[in-house]
Amino acid sequence: MPTFTDKVKRLERIRLALRRRYGDEPRAPVTHPVEHAVRTILAEEATSDAVEKAVEQLRRHFIDWNDLRVSRPREIREVLGATFPRGGYKARVIPRLLDQVFKQHNSMVWDFLETMGKVETRGYFEKLEEVRPFVAATIARDCIGAHAFPVDNDVARVLGRLAIVDPAAQPEADMQRLLERAVKSNRAFGLHRLIKHLAEQSCVVGTPLCGKCPLRRTCPSALRPGKRKARKKAKRTPAAKRKAKKPAKKKVAAKKAKTKAAAKKAKPKNKTTPGRKRAAARKPRRDGRKK
16 A cells, blocks of 8 residues: 555656646636636536536526526526536535625625635635535635645546545545645645646546546556556467468478488388288188188
8 A cells, every 4th residue: 555655756756747748737816706616616527618618608697696696506507508517416506605605794706705814714615514625625725825735526536546545435625635745835736737637638537538648557547457468468469470370481491300300210000021921821710711
């Protein structure tokens, strides 16, 4: 089982490999915390294009974010579309989050975040009902500048396949604490965005597209022993067949010479001399008849 130090080193190798593939993404400032919170919830298990399309549909259908707050989850679900990932869950959580904050601060601007500290902001959102730890961590990181490593289903899926975390045994908050200890604050945002890119493009829900993954050579989920043996056997088979079909001339000549030498040394079986043949002809049979 890998130690904490092993995981730290491996996360750094993962960061470098993904950066070579996807490059660095600039960190844009958050100007509207409410919209950023909505995007954070929508982005789980959804592509960037799907999120942009969903936000645009919400803007066209509802007057403003306050109108979205007082809308029914069923209506929001219909606006998102039947194929949007986890649309029913997100349609329920988004208005619930906006409504709780509005009832406490009587505002949809969220300017109260300017007076809160990093720890206080994260703790405030974690205490709200139906707000998962990754939402609180994302708001605290992007709006206040706190050191956080949000772990939604995408991040948990990727790092679980890479054997960094165990989503089946570790709660979301525990995985976040582990990663916040393992990744430096100046690299946490970049690595998180790179992992989200990987989850969107190759390490998808269901069957991953390991052929497109830049980590396929080191991922324990992609390099199972059975798959490695199958690949090696597949690589060796064509060469073996070609060798069997076209044997070397020297080996064929040596084999023929060996066969001839063995035939010369061998004696014929049941060899009978002419004298024995005549004696056998004169000898009477037991039944009295001659041969």
